[in-house]
Amino acid sequence: MVVARSFYQLLSFDSFVKSDGEMKRLSLLxxxxxxxxxxxxxxxxxxxxxxxxxxxxxxxxxxVDFEAGIWCALRKVFPDQSTKG
Structure with missing residues (x-):
């Protein structure tokens, strides 16, 4: 189990950055x-x-993963950014 029973999900915000010619994932939040x-x-x-x-x-x-709620929420809050899964 990744999160305690009182929580439903651990949501992470990551960024892909280029470093030394390689793409690396950086956890932000x-x-x-x-x-x-x-x-x-x-x-x-x-x-x-x-x-x-x-x-x-x-x-x-x-x-993001293929969870409909995430896709819909992203379109509402960040309407100018594209989303892929």
Missing amino acids: FVLMSSMRKKKNYKQVFKAVKDLLPDQPKVEEFV
Whole structure:
């Protein structure tokens, strides 16, 4: 088990960066979600993260799993960024 029973999911925010000619994954943020995996819950998390940033994030695209709630929430909060899975 990765998260305690009181949590439903560990959501991670990672970035792919180029270093020494190689692409590497850099973990930026972890969120323990205590609510069910629904669009409204993901939307709250994404909006809170976006509100904490000083500027509009410079995101080329989001790479996520095939969970419909995540995809819908990303389109609502970050409408100008593409998403792939």
